[in-house]
Amino acid sequence: MLKVNSIGVSYGAVRALFDVSLEVKRGEIVTLLGSNGAGKTTTLRAISGLVPTNKGQIHWKDQDLAIFNGQAHRIVQSGLSHSPEGRRIFSGLSVKENLEMGAYIRSRKTTQDKLAIEEDYEKVFTLFPRLKERLPQLGGTLSGGEQQMLAIARALMQRPELLMLDEPSLGIAPLLVEAIFKALVEINKQGVTILLVEQNAAAALSIAHRAYVLETGHTTLTGSAAELANNPKIREAYLGA
Amino acid sequence: MNYLDYLIPLLQLLCMNVILAASLNVINGYCGLFSIGHAGFFAIGAYAAAAGSKLLMPEFAAAQPALALIACVMIGAAAAGLAGLVVGIPCLRLTGDYLAIATVGFGEIIRIVLLNTEAVGASRGFPGIVLLTGKWFPLWVLLFTVGSLYFIHRLMRSSTGRAILSIREDEIAARSMGINVRFYKTFAFVVGAFFAGLSGGFFAHHSQFIHPSNFNFMISVMVLLMIVVGGMGSQMGAVLGAIIVTLLPEALRFSETLSSIRMLIFGLIMILVVLWQPQGLMGFYRKLFATRKAEHA
Incomplete structure (x- = not known):
């Protein structure tokens, strides 16, 4: 579904990403691990067009993201x-209003469209x-x-095919972190593919x-979650064990 | 002297300032861009409208003053809007202080170009603009002021307005909501320039003589002052700010002891407002309202 092929990103003279490759298949939850400054956030920004890449390709649903020419709003509209x-x-x-901003890109032409948006409100309220x-x-x-819940809900109002989350647990009480991760599993079960930076x-x-x-700035290791955990x-x- | 001869022009000026403040508020208050070149758009509107009524359609203006007035101010507004587009496309790549500097530069360029353009009188100014519609002029000014305020009010409550607000709130979040940030920034800038030009069109007919020095940097600062005093990002605030900045120096004129130092007092009041109430008058109002709400809860 999403295939990142050896991309590089520089902020001015500073190189943040040298060689990052990853793949996300439909229906998966894929997580991107790494210490501070490894380039996790930059990777997500490069995918969503917030920063330009200087090498490599990103393929999204069988098309090269380069066709969007770094226009972030068009990438969002593609799901x-x-x-x-x-x-x-x-x-x-x-x-x-925050949730309405999430639904900003959605079409409201038919009653069906409007119903779908109403349904999505109910869905995020259940979550x-x-x-x-x-x-x-x-x-x-x-x-x-x-x-954080609002940020995730707002992103869900876009009815994405792939949801990229950047550090949803940052600075949040442990109890709420648990609730948010449970919600992520639920969201994934409803058919949204997730790329999680954490x-x-x-x-x-x-x-x-x-x-x-x-x-x-390099992807060094990959495997199933269970493999990496061991x-x-x-x-x-x-x-820390 | 009939006091109406003083009051009516003053109120006309007030209306023009209200439009100016409301238009800058779209750019600075709602979209969060820092523009201080508003005098430039005001000037373009004034000169374009003046050229329209004196050079393009003098016969039509004599025959149909009301229609000609509307046509001329719309020419002024459209010219300013177009200038907003031309300036906005390159300048809106800049943010914050850099954008402010670029807009100041733009305002000065306009003034200096006008100062050196023979066709509009260069440094001699542009004289002989007919006060179209005569005694009905104040009503037209009022009508367009209310119309402008209503238009901006409706715009900001539409989905376009929501997109503009979201850019001010958080540009990155707005982009990840799928909003075309560059488009809406330019759009807000053009809307602001358009209404500044509209105000300029009325100003030209109100003064009947315009000169590049009517549009110097201090005018931009004064408009900025209005929306700061009133409270950025609030239409009511822009109106209140325009009223205060226009009428306060006039009110002080009547006191014999204070009239000689009225600009001093005026400056002092501005400093105090910014020190104690940086959110402006509407910020103060909102705070009062919020505490009352909390008491009720």
Whole structure:
């Protein structure tokens, strides 16, 4: 479904990615592990067109993403959603308005379209009942965990085929992290493919099917989540065991 | 002297300032771009409208003053909107301070070009613009002011408006929502320029004589001041800000002791507002409202 072939990215004179390759198949949860500065966030940004690549190709549903010419909004419209690092909800807009922004790209031409959007509201409220309680509240007044839920819900309102999540557990109470990861499994069961970037390797490997390890801009290791969880190097470097 | 001879032109000026503030508010307040070259668009609107009424259609203006006035201000607005598009496409790649510097540069370029264009009178100014519609002019100004405010109000409540707001809130998030950030930034910039030009068109007919020095950098600063005092990102704030910035210096004129230092007092009030109420008057209002809500809960 998504195939990243040996891409490189530079921020000015600084190279962030040297050689990153990965593949995500329809229906999977794939996680991208790595320490700070390994290039996880940059990889997601490159896929969603927020930063330009200087080498390699990205194939998305059998077409080269280069045809979108780095226009992020067109990549989103093709079914590839990116919930960016640090949540980035619209803090001055209400929870309801944030969700409406998620559905911004959706067509509203037929009653069927409108019904589908209504259905998706119900779906995200079932996943995250807290959001329904807080609909009129300003996004900025939510707790960190609730903001993360809102960020995921907002991305789901785009009805993506592939959802890319950047550090959904960052700075969130452990109890809420558990709730969010449960929700991710549920979202995946409903047919959304997930590419998850996560510092919390244990949690990520517990829900993922496959994983990639990123080190200083190179993909160095790949395998099923179970294989990597038992790999002594990984256990030492990322799982703290 | 009849006091109406003083009051009506003052209120006309107020209306033009309201349109100016509301238009800059679309760019700075709603879209979060930092533009301080608004005098440039104001100037283009004024000169284009003046050229329209004096050079393009003098006979038509004499025969049908009301229609000619509408046509001329629309020419001014369209010219300014077009300028907004031409300036916006390259400049909106910039953000923050850099965009501010580019827009200041644009405003000055416009002024200096006008100062050196023989066709519009160069440094002698552009005289002899007929006050079309005569005594009905104030009503037309008022009508267009209300119309502009209504249009912007409706725009900001549409999905286009929501897209513009989301860019201010968080540009990266807006992009990952599938919003064409560059398009909507340019769109907001053009809308702002368009209404500034509309205001300029009325200004030209109101003054009947325009000169490049009417459109210097201080005008841009004054419009920025209006929306800062009123509260960025609030239409009501822009209107209130325009009222205060226009009428306060006038009000101080009536006191004999204060009139000589009225600009000083005016400057002081501006400093105090920014120190204590950086969110502007509407920010103050919202805070009051929010605390009341909390008490009720």
